[in-house]
Structures are given as C-alpha cells and as structure tokens.
Amino acid sequence: MSPAPAVTNLRESALTALRELTGNPDAAFHPGQFEAIESLVAGRRRTLVVQRTGWGKSAVYFVAARLLRQAGRGPSLIISPLLALMRDQVGAAERAGVRAHTLNSSNVTEWDTVLGDLGSGAVDVLLISPERLNNPKFRDHVLTHLLGEVGMIVVDEAHCISDWGHDFRPDYRRIGALLDGLPADLPVLATTATANERVAADVAEQLGQDTLVIRGPLARDSLRLGVAPVRPSSTRIAWLAEHLDGFAGSGIIYTLTVSAAQDTARALRQAGWDVAAYTGGTDPQDREQLETALKENRLKALVATSALGMGFDKPDLGFVIHLGAPSSPVAYYQQVGRAGRATDSADVLLLPGAEDRDIWEYFATASMPEEADAAAVLSALDEARGEPISVPRLEPLVGVKRSRLELLLKTLQVDGAVDRTQGGFVSTGTGWVYDAERYAKVAEARRREAQAMLDYERTSGCRMRYLAEQLDDPAAADCGRCDTCAGQWWTDEVSDSGQEQARALLSSVGLPVEPRASWPTGLPSIGVDLKGRIPQEERYSTGRVIARLTDLGPGQRLREFLAPTAPDEPVPADIGKLCVRVLADWDWERRPEAVVSVPNPLRPTTVFSLAAELARAGRLIDAGALTARHPTGDPDVNSAFRVRDVYDAFAAGPELAAAITGRVVLLVDAEIVSRWTMTAAARVLLQAGAADVLPFALAQRS
Missing domain, CATH: 1.10.10.10 (Winged helix-like DNA-binding domain superfamily/Winged helix DNA-binding domain)
Structure with a gap:
C-alpha cells in the first residue's frame, strides 16, 4: 500500500480538493480545517472537531477521504444521524470528485447495487445511520467486510455518543465498542457543533487516549436572538399567522411535538401561508421533497419537530422560530444555528409555552429505561x-x-x-x-439543562453570550444585537379575531387526509410495475379522520379505543358522535352516495360497525367491503415495501362494482398509518367505476 501524501505537498493537494468541493477557485481553509485534515491523512490520528455550524466540518472529511483514497486507502465510512444530512453530503461529495453512496431506510431497493459498487471498489465514501449498525444483515454481511479495508471512519454529530450530550442516542453507544476493535492508526474523525467541555472530554475519551481536539469559537455573529413572553398556544399561533411576513426569506418553525407541528402548519395554511409540516412521521420521500421546496424558497417555512435539525443545510435560511422551548440551551443553539450561515442577519425568536416543562419531563423519562x-x-x-x-x-x-x-x-x-x-x-x-446510579446522574444533568433553558428565557444579559457560555466557549462575548442588548425588535400585538380562529382550529375535529401524488422509487426492482406520479384518475380526493392519536382531546379517546391490546368492538356512541361532527363539517364538492369498508383483520367488528353507522346516519348505500386477496402485513415498513404489500391486495366483486359505479364512495377503515392502504383500495374502486373516493377513518397514527 502506498504511503500517504508527503506533508509538504499535503496542503496544496487539500486546497485543490477544497476548491473543487466548493466550486470556488479562491476558497481557502478556515482556521483549524487543514490542521484536522493533516492529523487524519498525515498523522493517521483520532481527531475531535468542535466547531460552529457552517464552519465546514464536512469539507474536512470529504477532502481527507479523497486524499486517503488517492494514497491507496480504502473507502471511508461516515456515520450520520439523519437522511437530510446524507442527501446533502452525497451531493457535496460528488462536487469534490468523491464517489459517495448511502445505505438507509429510504433507499432499500438500491442496497444491492450500492453493495455491488462497494465490492468492486467504485465507492469512496459510504454514509450510514447509527441505526444501521443494529441491522443484522448490514452488521453481519457488510460491516465485517468493510472494516477490514476501511480508510477512515467519521462520526458526525458526535455529541450523540455521550450520555451527557443533549441528544444522546443509544445507537451511538455502539460506535465506541466498534472503535475499540480497530487499529490505533486508523484515522477517525468525530465532529459536532454542540459540545461543552464535559461532552467533548467524554467523546475524546471514547475515541482514544491520543485524540486531538480542535475547538473553535461557537457564537454566531449573524443571529439576532429574542424571547417573547409565555402565552397560550392559540395566541402564539395567531401571532405567527399575523406576523410571519415580518421575517425575511424562508425559515423553520420548530415545535416540541408532532401534533403541534401539524396543527400549526394547518393554521398557517388556512391563514394563506405556504408552509408544510415536517416530523419524524413524515415519509422519507416526502421529507426530501419538502427539504428541496424550502431550499428553493417555494415554502415560507417548514413547521418541524427536531426531525429537521442536524445536517439540514440551507445557508441563506432567514429565520428560526420556536413554538415551545427545547429542553436545553445547547439543543436550542444547535437548532437556531441552522439560520444565517451565509447571510449577514437572521432572526431567531423563542415563543415559550407554559406546557414546555411537562413535555421536557415526558421525553426525559421516555428515553430512560x-x-x-x-x-x-x-x-x-x-x-x-x-x-x-x-x-x-x-x-x-x-x-x-x-x-x-x-x-x-x-x-x-x-x-x-x-x-x-x-x-x-x-x-x-x-x-x-439496572444501572441506577448512572441513570440518576443523567436525570440530574437533564434537570440542570432544563433549568438553564428557563434561565436563558429570563436572563437580562446578552442571549448569545449566555448560549456560548453554556457551550464553554472561551470566546463568549456580548453580541450587541439580541433583544437584551439592543431592545425588542418585534411587536407583541395579536388580534382577538386571530386568537379566536386559532382556538377554534385547535379544538376542532376532522383532519384532512391528503392523497399520495407519486409512487415510491424503486418499485420495479421489488416486483411492482408502478413508478412516477399516480394518475389523477387513480387518486382519491382529500379525506378525513377525526383526529391523530397523538392529539389532545379526541385523540386520547381514540388512542384508548384503538390500542393494540383493546378488544375489537363496535364504535361506541361518543366516538360515533365525533364521526357525525366530521361528516357535518366536511366541505366536499360532491356528497358521498355509498360506503365501502377496507378489509381489516385486526378490527373487523369496528370497521363493520363504522361503515354501517355512517351509512345509516348519512342515508348512504352500504355497499359492503372490498375483497381481501391476501394479507397486507405490518404497516410499519418503508413506503416501497408497504406498496408491494397492498397494491394488489384488494378486489371489487361484481355486486360491489355495480353498487358504486358512477357514485362517490366513502371508503372507511379504523386507522390510517401511511396512506398506502387507502391509496391502493381507492385505486381499485376508481378502476371499478366509482366517480370519486373519499377516505374516512377514526384516527391517523401520527
């Protein structure tokens, strides 16, 4: 194996790669970037880089990966936490002449091709999620072979390794054990923008005794921070609807829960804003489309949970607003750091809620065994x-x-x-x-972080200095821009009518179920001859559910009734009344004339009674159920495999077809998970002659 490039030529080679990566012939290294590359390529060391978002951590590992590959080393393995990060990084790698591929839950149909390229030496960088280390097929058939020839390992968002990191993830704990079994001279790079001294020391210790730590200033000069008073959810949503035009460009509105993201997005859309919800439950294919729409400024904002965070790269993001505070200043800093990376100014506003502490406590206890x-x-x-x-x-x-x-x-x-x-x-x-002592210490650390977040909201000092000090940044200083340094830069005014509209929306029932527009990619490779956009004549029209299972109010009652351990029973009277309310408020273009049910092996009694009661209440034809041609399996799989399971699972017999021909059909089921079951069932009905199909279910899972 040939040696690494001589150190004397290393800077020149690295600079060439950097300029190709950025597409800028005048690009130069930021302080610390070349030092990290040198430690990996020439020193073959384990290196921890703690630098602010936008500093260029990915440039370090792509340049290093290219130089190591040129020196005859094997491909680099990059462990990244989010699909958004992977998609951005694959594009960046291609610009630098680095052949990058990923194995993740959204491209399962491409795995065989990627693994073939890996085996033939046609891959320079392989990106995986930490969860992939838990996959038996990957662990036993890919990882073992790859580790024998890997040229470098990169652990992105490395604060997740540490128990003390704000976003600790159990899957990341496998990485420490993985590194223990590798040669000491295998280059390893760990990167993060959000690690205080305690977390950095913990990560460095897990990397190895000789770890080089490269740390830079973390404060962001472009951000203008502010904190509004605590107000009810309806008031905050109404304020947003009336003042979103005061924020330049496009941005992110963060919420603490999935239901808050979906409710806020719905309220803002009703107010005329181009926004969309983005959560952990958003389909991977939809996520990619939403990220692209925000990057191209076709949306004013994504209303998101923390699912949109680490790795999302939009340098000109104009604002970040929080409806509810994250549970620690470090977590908050990481999210607001998405804004203003390539602009002189970006606005960051926190709209805290009285319920924040209860939500923090719920998530803190949920993550502890x-x-x-x-x-x-x-x-x-x-x-x-x-x-x-x-x-x-x-x-x-x-x-x-x-x-x-x-x-x-x-x-x-x-x-x-x-x-x-x-x-x-x-x-x-x-x-x-059970390690009671360890979990007690982590719980105490989380309580201190929560108190520090409350102190951030109440501080009379500079907010950027406060956040930088929470990260143990020795360069922390007053920013001169935040609301405590320069005064409040937004108005608190919100109209009574706006608040009333928001309150009505949050207490309403009847959530829309939008139709799927496109088939998942890669279906032909798993035996399903479908691709591209779903023809308009094969799509259902927008349907309804009473509520999400995660919602407060009706959602909690539905969650109890539809629990996996609950018996299969007829729809009770109180939920029946909610169904009638949804039907009465439904603004359909053409009233349904017939009811058809989806075969549901888990809740046949529930679905049968639902269809019968809807037909009776609405004076509709009860056309019966679709015929089940085969079991549809577990709905908790990725979109491609779910379509494979359901696309030919239903049939419309002659009697049912005669009953629905030329009529609008209300298609009912107990619960909607991914919308693919409704998509497949509606397609059968439309092909059998239905004039239109309107899905209806008691609840949506998320």
Missing part, C-alpha cells in the same frame, strides 16, 4: 426460548408502548442483554443489571 419494563421484556424473550420476537408481537406481551419499547430494546442490545436477528429480538442469556 424502567427496570420493571426491562424485566418484562427479558422475561418474554426468555420464555420464547430463542425464537425471535418482533416488536409488534412483543408490545402486547410487555405492556410498553411502541416508541418506548424500541428505545428500551436498543439500550438492552447495546448492553448485551438482547440481540437483534432476522425476525426480531432474542435474549442473549447474559442478563441485565
């Missing part, structure tokens, strides 16, 4: 005697809800108590000890 829950999981797996149990099967056995159960299983796997195999999870038989 409960000893009793862990014991129940291990007992269920032990009783299975080595037979893998999937998460859906395990959920009713242990009485732990899905999101919490998945986090618990990750923790147990990292700690060696369980393992994930094809088909589900198994017990390793090694047992598990």
